[in-house]
Amino acid sequence: MKNTSKILILSGLLAMAGAQFACEREAVVYGTFTGCDTASVTYTSSISPIIDQSCISCHAAAEPSSGISLSNYAQVKTYVDNGKLLGAVLHQSGYQPMPQTGTLTNCEIKKIRNWVNLGAPQ
């Protein structure tokens, strides 16, 4: 075998090993190793519990923050449709970053993003 072929094979193997490490790191960062199921997200199973825990303290009751109530599907869907939910949760420019206090985990953020991308199934 020519030396150049050996070098090619070797660098190929190194590249694969590198990709493997990158994947693992991403999986840890985004929580896939801890069973972050973002594929079958629905409002009832995945989103409502996140909102109850991280948003409802401010966005419910008689005088919700900014007049934004997130206590049921229809209310949340309003902010899905006008883009404010994702804008706020993904900290996009032009939106108020949410939650205002506390944080969402990467897995929770991924769930919300995928849920919106799936058309916000109930």
Ligand code: HEC
């Ligand atoms: C500690 C109270 C608090 C918590 C917790 C909180 N919010 Fe808010 N939220 C506010 C306030 C106050 C505003 C209005 C901010 C402003 O206009 O300066 C707001 C604004 C918003 C807006 C409008 C953003 C925009 O740019 O128009 C959305 C959407 C929103 N919140 C969603 C959420 C979601 C989703 C969560 C949970 C992940 C959450 N909020 C958690 C207090 C809170």
